[in-house]
Amino acid sequence: MGERVTWAQRSAVRFFALLSICLGGFLLIAGNGWESRAQEEAPAGGTALVLHIEGPIGPATSDYIVSGLETARERxxxxxxxxxDTPGGLDTSMREIIRAILDxxxxxxxxxSPSGARAASAGTYILYASHIAAMAPGTNLGAATPVAVGGGGLPMPGGEPEKPQSGEDEEDGGSGKAGSGDxxxxxxxxxxxxxxRSLAEMRGRNADWAEQAVREAESLSASKALEENVIDIQAATLANLLAQADGRTVRxxxxxxxxxxxxxMTEDLAPDWRNELLALVTSPNVALILMMIGIYGIIFEFMNPGAIYPGTVGAICLVLALYAFAAxxxxVAGAGLILLGMVLIVAEAFSPSFGALGIGGTIALLIGATILIDTEAPxxxxxxxxLAGIATATLAFTYLVAHLAVSSFRQRVTTGKEEMTGMIATVLDWEDGRGxxxxxSxxxxxxSDAPLxxxxxxxxxxxxxxxxxxxxxxNKPGGSRAL
Structure with a gap:
């Protein structure tokens, strides 16, 4: 019997080994076939990957561009x-993109591109950093003045540059070096x-106009940018861009x-699911909503231990919100006010103050959310x-807690010795005022002083x-009967 079992085991091992070899051979042959087919389908001249920067430049954009450049190198x-086509964005994200381009x-x-697009603010810096800078007819670039102090943003300026405030400033020729006094x-x-200027000098482009774009928020059309040596090519289509770039020397x-x-041949490289998720959660509005869901979920979990779902969903949302805020x-003041507001709201939930703590927490929360994102970048x-939705939800939560607190104070106590006061009992035996x-039950x-x-x-x-x-x-009508 032992020999038969051993033989069966050996047969099973041989069968699985043969099956593994056949499967591996099939995958190898199929892989070679797919690779040969891909090589046959690949254009003889090669591929140019097209990455799209649309809308504000943020952490998701920089991640998409950096990974896209790495994908281009690998392929x-x-x-x-x-x-x-961008109005600008965050300085930190812009610099990450520029570093990836330079490396x-x-x-x-x-x-x-297309016509009607713009490369304002952060887009101008990226254009200057690129090996070839091109624009389609009907587009513009410039307005690169940083106006958000402390936020790291490079948005489009909200108004005219400030005028010199003293005669000494005017002697500087309105350069803007000290005009604001800030x-x-x-x-x-x-x-x-x-x-x-360092980017312009590296690429051999107009550094003086670049300085004007920063100090005076200057902008240029595509044709004027070509005349001023701000860009290298004006092209109506991608094919025309590639044709004009052919034969040029870059470093x-x-x-x-x-x-x-x-x-x-051009090939679009779309953002993957990770970029899409990052773009979603790093939206300040989405991040703030995730944070509120996370905090309220955890509060409800503590108020109802064992509910599981509120705590689980809340923890996931809170981690995503913290990840977004880290990017x-x-x-800091806004984050501190939000934290204070949530502490007051939690205190209202566990130590009801009939709305005082909840209203104070709501006010602190709204002010903190308003100033939370420290940039004016579009x-x-x-x-x-x-903000209105958060205020409504918070006030509704405060009202609910206050209403429950008031209702509980109005209700008769149903436990302890207070609950027994006023109840009706039945005398079992009695003698000399006691029994x-x-x-x-x-x-x-x-x-008792009365005879019973x-x-x-x-x-x-x-x-x-x-x-x-x-x-x-x-003598005490209206009491409740004891059972």
Missing amino acids: GAKAVILQM SSVPVLSYV AMKAKMVNDAVAYI ISGEDVTLATKEL LPVN GFQVSWYV FVLAH ERWRAV EAGDAVTIDEIDGLTLHVSPQE
């Missing part, structure tokens, strides 16, 4: 085209000027490289509709330790 793409071993062609803003402007990793882009320019402000009564020692007999109904007036003070029931 052996001959060029990367950044097709842009890229694949030539990057930034292209402001040392912090002057520091930001000077840093931005130095940064964009990549310290070496001069001649572009061969005329025969390239966004958060104002697309990164908290919506007033979201025993039946209350709550229990035998209690009782005393066994079977009389009495009302419990007071409880002194384990002794009840009772009186005849007819």
Whole structure:
């Protein structure tokens, strides 16, 4: 019997080994076939990957561009085209994109397109950093003045640059170096000027106009930008862009490289699910809503231990919100006010103050949410509709807690010795002003100044330790009967 089992085991091992070899061979042959088919279908001239920058530039955009450039390198793409239409965005995200472009071993062609698009603020810096800068007719770039102090944003300016405020400032020729009188803003402007000038000098483009775009919020059309040597190419289509870029020499990793882009086929590289998720959660409005859901879910879990679902959903939402806020320019004061507001709301839930703590917490929460995102970059402000929704939900929660507190104070106590006061008991035996009564199906020692007999109904007036003070029931009408 032992030999037969051993033989069966050996046969099973051989069968699975043979099956594994066959499966591996099939996958190898299929993989080679797919690779050969891909090579046959690949264009002879190579591929240019097209990445799209649309809307405000934030953490999701920088992650998409950085990973896209890495994908282009891994796939052996001959060029990367950044097709842009952006009003600007966060300085930190912009610098991550520029660092990726400067480190890229694949030539990057930034292209402001389609007609009517713009590369404002952060988009101008990215255009200057690219190996080839191009624009479609009917587009514009510029307005690169940083106006959000402390937030790391580079939005479009909200108005005209400030005028010099003293004669000494006017002697500077209106350069804007000290016109605002704000040392912090002057520091930001000077840093931005130095940064964009270094990019212009690296790519051989108009550095003086770049400085004007930062200091004076200058903008240019596509045709004027070509005349001023701000861009290299004006092209109506991607094919025209690749044709004009063909034969140009760019510097990549310290070496001069001649572009061969005329025969390239373009391929769009769409954001993957990770980029889409990052774009969703790093929206300030979504992040704030996730944080509120997380906090309320945890509060409800503590108020109802064992509910599981509120705590689980709340924890997930809170972690996502914290991740989003870690990627966004958060104002410390705003975060502190939100934390204070939530502490007050939790205190209202566990120590009801009839709405005082809840209303104070709501006010602190709203002020904190309003100033939470420390930037004026377009697309990164908290919506007033979201704030109104949060205020409504918080006030509703406060009202519910206050209503329950008031209702509980109005209701008669149903436990403890307070609950027994006023109840009706039955005398079991009585002698000389004391005896025993039946209350709550229990035998209690009782005393009374009134003459009582066994079977009389009495009302419990007071409880002194384990002794009840009772009186005849007819003197205390309306009491509840003891069982």
